[in-house]
Amino acid sequence: MDNAVTTNRLTKRFGDFVATDAITFSVAPGEIFGFLGANGAGKTTAMRMLCGLLKPTSGTATVAGFDVYTQSEQIKQVIGYMSQRFSLYDDLTPRENIRFYGGIYGLKRTDLKTKADAIIEELELGSVADKLTGSLPLGWKQQLAFSVALIHEPKVVFLDEPTGGVDPITRRHFWDMIYAAAHRGTTIFVTTHYMDEAEYCDRVSIMVDGQIKALDTPGALKKQFGADSMDGVFQILARGTSTK
Amino acid sequence: MKRFFAFVRKEFYHILRDRRTLLILFGMPLAMVLLFGFALTNEIKNARIAVLDLDHGQHSRQITDRLLSSGYFQLTKTLTAYRDVEATFRQGNVKLVVVFPPNFTRNYAHDGTAQVQLLADASEQNTAISLTNYATNIIQTYRTGAPATEQSPPGAQPPMQITVQPRMVFNPELAGAFVFVPGVMAMVLLLVSALMTSVTIAREKETGTMEVLMVSPLSQIQILFGKMLPYLLLSFLNGVMIIALGVFLLNIPLNGSLGLLLSETLLFIFVALAIGLLISAIADTQLVAMFTSMLAMLLPTIFLSGFLFPIESMPRVLQVISNIIPARHFIIIVKGIMIKGTGLNLLWKPTLILFAMATVLTIVSLRKLKPRLG
Numbered sequence: 215m216d217n218a219v220t221t222n223r224l225t226k227r228f229g230d231f232v233a234t235d236a237i238t239f240s241v242a243p244g245e246i247f248g249f250l251g252a253n254g255a256g257k258t259t260a261m262r263m264l265c266g267l268l269k270p271t272s273g274t275a276t277v278a279g280f281d282v283y284t285q286s287e288q289i290k291q292v293i294g295y296m297s298q299r300f301s302l303y304d305d306l307t308p309r310e311n312i313r314f315y316g317g318i319y320g321l322k323r324t325d326l327k328t329k330a331d332a333i334i335e336e337l338e339l340g341s342v343a344d345k346l347t348g349s350l351p352l353g354w355k356q357q358l359a360f361s362v363a364l365i366h367e368p369k370v371v372f373l374d375e376p377t378g379g380v381d382p383i384t385r386r387h388f389w390d391m392i393y394a395a396a397h398r399g400t401t402i403f404v405t406t407h408y409m410d411e412a413e414y415c416d417r418v419s420i421m422v423d424g425q426i427k428a429l430d431t432p433g434a435l436k437k438q439f440g441a442d443s444m445d446g447v448f449q450i451l452a453r454g455t456s457t458k
Numbered sequence: 459m460k461r462f463f464a465f466v467r468k469e470f471y472h473i474l475r476d477r478r479t480l481l482i483l484f485g486m487p488l489a490m491v492l493l494f495g496f497a498l499t500n501e502i503k504n505a506r507i508a509v510l511d512l513d514h515g516q517h518s519r520q521i522t523d524r525l526l527s528s529g530y531f532q533l534t535k536t537l538t539a540y541r542d543v544e545a546t547f548r549q550g551n552v553k554l555v556v557v558f559p560p561n562f563t564r565n566y567a568h569d570g571t572a573q574v575q576l577l578a579d580a581s582e583q584n585t586a587i588s589l590t591n592y593a594t595n596i597i598q599t600y601r602t603g604a605p606a607t608e609q610s611p612p613g614a615q616p617p618m619q620i621t622v623q624p625r626m627v628f629n630p631e632l633a634g635a636f637v638f639v640p641g642v643m644a645m646v647l648l649l650v651s652a653l654m655t656s657v658t659i660a661r662e663k664e665t666g667t668m669e670v671l672m673v674s675p676l677s678q679i680q681i682l683f684g685k686m687l688p689y690l691l692l693s694f695l696n697g698v699m700i701i702a703l704g705v706f707l708l709n710i711p712l713n714g715s716l717g718l719l720l721s722e723t724l725l726f727i728f729v730a731l732a733i734g735l736l737i738s739a740i741a742d743t744q745l746v747a748m749f750t751s752m753l754a755m756l757l758p759t760i761f762l763s764g765f766l767f768p769i770e771s772m773p774r775v776l777q778v779i780s781n782i783i784p785a786r787h788f789i790i791i792v793k794g795i796m797i798k799g800t801g802l803n804l805l806w807k808p809t810l811i812l813f814a815m816a817t818v819l820t821i822v823s824l825r826k827l828k829p830r831l832g
Contacts, residue, residue: 266672318671319675
């Protein structure tokens with residue numbers, strides 16, 4: 215089976231500043247791949263290149279088998295995206311948000327209706343389905359944004375710091391949804407700076423200063439660095455570069 | 459008290475470090491004093507007039523000289539036939555025509571009375587009234603050899619008398635709405651099509667939803683045109699509504715072609731949309747979009763488009779600048795069509811200018827928006 219995401223020495227330079235420095239990795243279909251690193255380490259830049267929002271400076275990458283340089287239109291059809299700020303319109307109702315995104319991804323009317331009803335039921339949004347999204351609590355918005363990102367059944371879903379600003383229990387619920395999606399075969403590519411969320415991933419890469427300094431399962435990494443938690447692993451890595 | 463001043467001090471930091479606030483605090487008053495003091499005025503200077511001298515006698519020439527040396531008027535055209543008067547007004551350059559009938563000099567010298575006719579383009583009725591008054595004053599105080607400022611003693615009958623017949627062309631009742639409605643239309647269209655469009659695009663950028671749209675299969679062109687389409691429709695409806703209100707409620711005439719008027723309105727809307735697009739390309743937040751729209755677009759339009767202040771009275775520099783204000787050309791077009799019944803044959807120049815503006819602005823803003831978020 216082809217990899218869902220592959221990169222080879224993918225690099226992005228902004229003038230003199232190297233945001234992403236020749237990173238190489240691949241993600242298997244259905245995998246939950248965590249893309250970790252401190253703020254400013256280059257995670258968001260890397261993800262932007264994979265989504266087609268940014269043109270790489272050099273190196274290669276493919277998403278769902280399509281080349282990011284030449285086949286960005288095909289890529290857009292098969293990926294989903296949830297941005298840091300959740301991607302929903304506050305002055306539209308949940309139902310209207312679902313309808314909008316389903317519409318721009320080309321879902322047929324009847325399919326859309328069925329899906330919308332399913333999402334609303336699954337997230338228990340029945341009572342607020344026709345209220346403005348802006349009035350919903352943050353955790354509900356996150357879950358809705360995630361469902362909307364999956365509405366066109368993409369092969370890969372990119373989540374850019376999806377759980378910012380909510381308590382650990384709400385985050386845990388969100389990750390239940392991620393598991394369910396991965397179970398159905400969707401590849402999950404998630405960036406986060408919450409190190410405890412790293413434990414939930416199948417494999418994790420840790421970026422420091424634009425380079426991948428570690429790439430393995432959480433268990434293997436903890437063993438390799440002799441740490442109790444992913445947080446510990448990260449501390450060791452981060453401290454290592456700061457003493458240069 | 460100390461904590462209070464700690465707070466006030468912070469407020470000063472905010473103000474001094476915010477370029478936009480500084481611009482308003484110091485830049486605007488300065489600009490306005492300069493503009494109003496030196497440049498923008500309701501007074502008439504160097505107004506373009508035409509003279510139809512059917513007399514060619516000594517007195518008509520001398521009165522013409524008096525008029526032209528007063529500083530209020532400059533001679534743009536010398537007419538030879540009465541029928542050319544209306545066409546001259548339609549061309550738009552001349553605001554006043556002075557007509558000396560045949561035998562003027564003979565009547566004046568022998569009978570002691572003569573008549574001069576003043577025809578004013580009253581589509582700008584303030585200008586028309588002022589010009590007529592200035593000209594009347596100069597003509598009536600004309601005494602052979604006497605300076606124009608000499609007053610006749612009260613009650614005494616002047617030995618020689620010139621009666622002036624003013625006629626307000628296009629707008630006999632001197633309705634003020636003629637001047638304001640085209641200007642208001644331009645402002646409303648700019649407000650809806652430029653300001654609002656720029657704000658809505660900036661809003662997507664500000665809230666982060668623009669990113670999500672760009673990852674979706676929607677093309678950039680689709681996103682931008684989708685943003686503009688509702689405003690295009692709304693603007694057009696607004697334009698039609700203003701025209702209807704003007705015609706039915708304020709009795710503004712619609713002497714020209716309605717089809718042409720609506721087409722030109724649509725053209726101006728395109729220009730405004732392109733402006734909105736350009737502003738949205740450089741504005742990342744709604745606030746910046748709104749600010750830029752107001753300072754760089756609406757204010758110059760109010761001052762320099764001929765809406766409130768006649769362009770002819772501005773210093774040369776501002777007159778030249780006023781050429782790049784789209785509303786200036788649109789107002790000329792609307793007034794021409796509605797009030798003077800002018801057709802495309804005479805309005806092709808401002809129309810072409812607007813068309814060029816729309817094209818250039820669109821190309822420039824699409825270029826600026828192309829490089830995405832990278």
